[in-house]
Amino acid sequence: MTQPLHQLKESPSQTAGPYVHIGLTPNALGIPGIYPEDLGLSPIREGAKGERITITGHVRDGAGMILRDALIESWQADAAGLFNSPSETRGKADPNVIGWARILADFDSGDWSLTTVKPGAVTLPQGGTMAPHIALWIVARGVNIGLQTRIYFEDEGEANAACPVLARIEHKARIPTLLAKKTGPGQYRFDIVLQGDDETVFFDL
Amino acid sequence: MSDAPLTGPLIGRDRLWHPPAYTPGYKTSVTRAPSRALVAMGSTLSEETGPAFGRDMLGLNDNNLIINFTGQPAIGERIIMHGRVLDENARPVPGVLIEIWHANAGGRYRHKKDGYLAPLDPNFGGCGRTVSNADGAYEFLTIRPGAYPWPNGVNHWRPMHIHISVFGHGFGQRLITQMYFEGDPLIARCPIVNTIPSQAAIDALVAPLDMNASIPMDCLAYKFDIVLRGRRQTFFENRREGM
Numbered sequence: 439m440t441q442p443l444h445q446l447k448e449s450p451s452q453t454a455g456p457y458v459h460i461g462l463t464p465n466a467l468g469i470p471g472i473y474p475e476d477l478g479l480s481p482i483r484e485g486a487k488g489e490r491i492t493i494t495g496h497v498r499d500g501a502g503m504i505l506r507d508a509l510i511e512s513w514q515a516d517a518a519g520l521f522n523s524p525s526e527t528r529g530k531a532d533p534n535v536i537g538w539a540r541i542l543a544d545f546d547s548g549d550w551s552l553t554t555v556k557p558g559a560v561t562l563p564q565g566g567t568m569a570p571h572i573a574l575w576i577v578a579r580g581v582n583i584g585l586q587t588r589i590y591f592e593d594e595g596e597a598n599a600a601c602p603v604l605a606r607i608e609h610k611a612r613i614p615t616l617l618a619k620k621t622g623p624g625q626y627r628f629d630i631v632l633q634g635d636d637e638t639v640f641f642d643l
Numbered sequence: 644m645s646d647a648p649l650t651g652p653l654i655g656r657d658r659l660w661h662p663p664a665y666t667p668g669y670k671t672s673v674t675r676a677p678s679r680a681l682v683a684m685g686s687t688l689s690e691e692t693g694p695a696f697g698r699d700m701l702g703l704n705d706n707n708l709i710i711n712f713t714g715q716p717a718i719g720e721r722i723i724m725h726g727r728v729l730d731e732n733a734r735p736v737p738g739v740l741i742e743i744w745h746a747n748a749g750g751r752y753r754h755k756k757d758g759y760l761a762p763l764d765p766n767f768g769g770c771g772r773t774v775s776n777a778d779g780a781y782e783f784l785t786i787r788p789g790a791y792p793w794p795n796g797v798n799h800w801r802p803m804h805i806h807i808s809v810f811g812h813g814f815g816q817r818l819i820t821q822m823y824f825e826g827d828p829l830i831a832r833c834p835i836v837n838t839i840p841s842q843a844a845i846d847a848l849v850a851p852l853d854m855n856a857s858i859p860m861d862c863l864a865y866k867f868d869i870v871l872r873g874r875r876q877t878f879f880e881n882r883r884e885g886m
């Protein structure tokens with residue numbers, strides 16, 4: 439016999455199901471009156487420092503169908519690369535960059551968009567610098583455990599080349615699936631493909 | 644302090660404990676499951692940090708689904724759902740945002756896509772939220788949701804369940820799961836439950852009846868503890884190369 443470790447297992451994940459919006463964004467779904475407003479409406483407040491950008495995209499399945507029930511959450515650093523979080527120890531983030539948002543696919547078209555400030559590169563305490571990125575967590579009916587991916591930016595070539603997370607991707611040809619394409623000043627396109635030849639890289643971080 | 648630490652690397656997810664992405668018994672997963680291996684590495688600051696949720700953001704009845712929609716009571720068996728949020732090192736996690744949603748007592752959701760013949764309850768909205776306290780404890784007052792049929796197979800029914808979204812201190816702890824009720828014979832027959840590989844992991848989502856927390860002549864209680872990814876001890880994290 440050995441001493442017990444007194445450790446627990448993480449609660450197993452279950453799909454968010456088709457009605458996740460009842461729980462997380464009831465106002466957007468048309469169930470007003472329970473909460474004054476939905477949480478995560480915007481990752482920034484008036485006065486946030488940095489370049490305003492809008493990223494637009496959709497989530498597509500292995501059959502090429504666009505998901506209209508996907509819910510995405512985003513989490514990012516401010517323009518200086520600091521997180522507005524009690525867990526941030528490197529400095530004080532811009533108080534107007536909340537950093538977190540809930541992004542809904544349009545119930546009819548499946549298009550989603552995120553307006554935010556472009557995040558700065560994140561220098562890690564243990565060394566190395568992550569290129570500017572926005573972490574995503576994607577849930578939907580049929581998704582058994584939330585999918586983790588990241589939006590990087592195609593116009594950050596040098597930073598991307600030095601990013602220790604991108605460097606973990608063995609199949610270099612898949613890296614472009616994580617790069618938001620610039621479509622105009624402050625405008626980017628980022629489609630998420632759940633399955634297939636152009637499948638987005640998903641992480642276990 | 645027994646509180647879970649706010650900083651440090653997250654313990655890696657045990658992907659063999661969670662449901663895999665591709666589970667043909669749950670048909671919608673077939674085209675929505677990534678087919679490539681996940682790219683793995685230790686957590687980074689992007690997963691170790693997250694927004695703060697304070698109890699001050701909560702409305703008075705946010706965790707009372709019986710009255711939070713119209714102020715008039717929803718129909719159904721009144722229950723308390725309560726428990727603690729712990730991490731994998733069994734430390735309580737305070738400040739966790741817990742959001743729940745579920746069907747009404749007849750098994751019907753307030754959603755235009757739900758055409759089940761059970762009627763809507765005009766006084767049941769279907770969602771609630773709270774933030775765990777300093778001991779990691781949380782509670783909801785609600786009605787017990789009904790089982791409902793769904794078109795996955797010819798005669799497939801979901802067991803009574805409450806959907807739960809949990810947001811700890813790190814974005815990498817983000818989790819959605821479901822709570823089931825002790826003794827429900829539909830649990831073992833449910834294709835979504837059965838996406839979970841082991842009976843031990845399924846059991847972790849089945850809330851026991853908790854008579855000690857029930858209120859006489861008022862409501863029954865079910866206890867549901869939630870476990871989030873923990874953080875590794877970091878005594879040796881700052882060692883120099885080669886030491």
Ligand SMILES: [Fe+3]
Nearest residue numbers: 455801804806
């Ligand atoms: Fe459900």
